[in-house]
Amino acid sequence: MAEIINLFSSTRVQADEVTADSVLKEARGKLVEALVLGYNSEGLFYVDANRNDKATMLYLIEDFKFRLLSGELD
Numbered sequence: 001m002a003e004i005i006n007l008f009s010s011t012r013v014q015a016d017e018v019t020a021d022s023v024l025k026e027a028r029g030k031l032v033e034a035l036v037l038g039y040n041s042e043g044l045f046y047v048d049a050n051r052n053d054k055a056t057m058l059y060l061i062e063d064f065k066f067r068l069l070s071g072e073l074d
Contacts, residue, residue: 035060 020038027034035049035057049057067073 033060 024036031050033050033056036047038046040046047057051057
C-alpha cells in the first residue's frame with residue numbers, strides 16, 4: 001500500500017486514507033497562490049488555478065520541482 005507524505009510536516013498516512021477532496025479541504029484558507037493538478041473521475045488531466053497566468057503557473061511548478069529535487073521537502 002502506498003504511503004502519502006505531507007511534504008511540509010512529518011504526518012504520514014496510508015494512501016487509502018487520503019482523498020483529493022481531503023487534501024483540498026486541508027489547504028483551504030492557507031494559500032495565497034494555488035495551482036491544482038490532477039486527474040478527474042474520467043481519467044482526464046485537470047488543471048485549475050486562482051490566477052489565469054501561465055507564467056505564474058509555470059513558476060509554481062518549477063519552484064516545487066526545485067524544492068523537491070534539492071531535498072528541501074524531505
